[in-house]
Amino acid sequence: MAFEWTRRDVDQIARSVLFTNLDEDSLDSILAEGAPADYSRGDLICRQGEPAEFCHLVLNGTVKLSRNAGPDSAAVISIHGPTQSFMEGDSFSGGSYSTTAEAITNCRIARFDASKWRLLIGQQPSIALAMLGSASVHLRILLGQVEKLKTMTASARLADFILNLVGPGAGARIATLPYEKQMIAAQLGITPESFSRTLGQLRSCGVTVTKNHVEVADTALLRRIVSRDEA
Amino acid sequence: MAFEWTRRDVDQIARSVLFTNLDEDSLDSILAEGAPADYSRGDLICRQGEPAEFCHLVLNGTVKLSRNAGPDSAAVISIHGPTQSFMEGDSFSGGSYSTTAEAITNCRIARFDASKWRLLIGQQPSIALAMLGSASVHLRILLGQVEKLKTMTASARLADFILNLVGPGAGARIATLPYEKQMIAAQLGITPESFSRTLGQLRSCGVTVTKNHVEVADTALLRRIVSRDEA
């Protein structure tokens, strides 16, 4: 094959939901049919509406999936980091991409040719099962999004986001914002302005943000915001 | 088998995304492992968090999938009619139901035991592929929901809903609201009060609603609302 996988690439691929629990042979066939690709921040990896020729997996960096609602507006659907795959569904069904993928940091992506990919699925049932698992994960992510958009206010969604950032622990915690604030705002479905103001409100609940460094005085306070929804 | 499928049942099942394009043998095995069940309006078919013991398919009537955000609030995730399956993903992955299903009209449901169902998937790759197709459909539905929730106002979402109701045709059209208005409101992510008021606004755009009968004077007007978003 023309491309070389690094040891690290293979590790990431093997660790993904899509390819974990896959026997050696299947993994090898997949590696043989794929190739790594590097993108710079801002590059479009693929566009909504184009024929879905590839299934993708993030090896490194961060990718934003968004959807063009109208000529001017776009909705961020999800944001993916290392070991996460995207467009598997689209590439499997053989239609066109249902979202646009953009590199929001420099990143390295594994690409798998859709037609060869489909052949593998047909031949090796374990791959189909892996895809089902992956689809299930994506389904749950979107399920959570819909739920949050329909029931939580902007402040609650932001508090929820921060809680996920700092992890499951209790008490005081710190974390780092994984990407630009406007991107987080878009992900939460609010404007950058609202985001900024809402962060201000959260200051009174023990949340301090300087640059992209987050300090939470007490996770319990944030959890109250998420559920009961107050300033 | 203890249960009898009616001719109509089998038709509906064969017409579903989940079971279409399935060879005779696979379909027979599935029919042998499933059973019909009848529910009255308001019955809970299964609850979020319970072990996912069944995969379901609507034969008749309408089912609401919702998610318990908090102790008091619930978000309607999607609403399913005849030939649509639900909980396939949950029952496949063997975890617990990720949503609660409620009959919002009297309805007849085909239930398939999850464990037997999983065996079939392993044995017959075509079933796995069918499930992938089905997962893909659900994914796209949720994708659309997220997009709409993030970019469209309540009036735009309602206009969009009505447009979907009356179908793709142009000019003047009529339709019937498929279920109670509060349910539609919940599906669109707005309160019943807002729903009522928003319908009022749409009156000025040629939308007349009496009881559950909808008349649209000109679909083009509605389409304008959806995209450009005005009163």
Add this chain to the structure above:
DNA sequence: CGACTACTTGAACAAAATCAAATGGGGTGG
């Protein structure tokens, strides 16, 4: 240094939720 971009802040506005009170069937029991 200067342009560019990300972020913040302010004020006015618009959208939608909330609280509260009608209205209006549809069915049930008398």
Add this chain to the structure above:
DNA sequence: CCACCCCATTTGATTTTGTTCAAGTAGTCG
């Protein structure tokens, strides 16, 4: 058959929430 109750829907007044437009700050990269 009628009175009554329950529930869905509507309407009104008010408040909350979030957007928009506009301006300003700060950091970054050429």
